[in-house]
Amino acid sequence: MFKKLLPLALCSFVLPAQADTLLGLYVGAQGWRAEAEGGFANTESVTDFSFKDKTLASYYVALEHPIPLIPNIRISRQNMETQGDTILASSFTFAGETFAAGTQIGADLDMDSTDYTLYYEIFDNDIVSFDLGITARDVDGVLLTTGNSLSAQQSFSGIVPLLYGRVEVGLPLTGLGVQAQGNFLALDDNKLYDYQAAITYSLMDNLAVDMTLQLGYRVYMLELDDMDDIYTDMEFKGVFAGVELHF
Template sequence: MKKITLAFCAALASAGASADTILGFDATLGAWKPAYSGTIGVNNFNVDEFALAEDNVTFIQAALEHPIPLIPNILLAHSKIETNGSTEITDEVTFDDETFRAYSTVSANMSLTHTDATLYYEILDNWVNLDLGLTARMYDGEFNATGQGGIVCIPTVPSTPCGDTQSETIELSGVLPMVYGVARFDLPFTGWSIIAQGNGTSYKGDRHTDLTAKIRWDFVPALDFAIEAGYRSMTLDVKELDALQSDLEIKGPYLGLNLHL
């Protein structure tokens, strides 16, 4: 991975990537409404069974561009991804170090909140815009499963675990290197743009992608305000990321407000 990262940086530097002729700033604040599917944990807890809430996810990103050659531009982004749900399992299920009893009610709380720090270069800067760089994605999340009751629960027999609560938490904390890219196509004289943006990494069978396709409309050109609408898809197919094993897909529409100076 280190060799790939160094080679990619060298390729960017030697490409003579262009820089902004003036200082530039671009920021987007928005809400994403994702649906969740896939599995998590060694024994494949199917997240579909938990009917995870499709709550709005808030996100923000801000980029600063400068005219200094060879020094990369910087982009910071943050997504607060949190959801919860519950299900009744009909068989024993082992999740990490805990075996949940059959016919117990299991509640799930999942957080995939993360912050991105990206260094990138402008490769093209006209009606076709292309940026390439590297991202360090810092996760601060977890998946918690809590079970109550079960097939051995007999209310009239005190020794059975009717009131016992089973709980297991897998933490997700660490930094993941990813390749970053964004392409923007400006439609001349219309104020409309078509944008594709993404981060991705793949290593020893593990794969993590975060892709967005969107359109942008400069509805107040004089004030540099624009509105964005699009679709974001995130996959997390990993055997062990920190302590997490998963094959998750999180995707849905989003709406954002953009300021560019």
């Protein structure tokens, strides 16, 4: 499912305060009802579309260990897709095709991204945990526009470096907790924010497996500046539900 692993190096001046005494494997999945807005173009002047809400899925696996200095690893996979349309106020040229003003055109985005994250546990106890690291986000997408018997399609791909952070606070004796997680980049004209906050509930907690339910809100902002001649200014946001297993 994952195309390749990337050799990443994480430099840190802070060591984890406490780590699992044994190897810990985390596997999770989320379903996300995402509302999309914004647009794209081959130039900085993007054309906005009215996009449909979509239910999207994401998956992740993480491996944590007690060895100092060596980071933990997390790999996640996300598919972003939506369709929309607009009536052009002015002519729009995309992928070599020009759509005249007044034309109603459709837009289709299909983008996969795989995150390779190396991180340290700065704090890790029964009440508070805090992770910090870096992510390489491998983006691979296709944009399609259609209208007035014309069709234009263009692919784009690239690797985007991001900062990664995660905080979790547990409420003793309740099984409840709160969690916040995000990836961030603001470099030149490229901006990418992907963050979420959730309430968690420990449904199962024993020596064999822990199961945690999640209910939260996620925001994904994608502002690309000339990735394979693609410019985007798009935002996805909405409620998600998820489950995580810890072996």
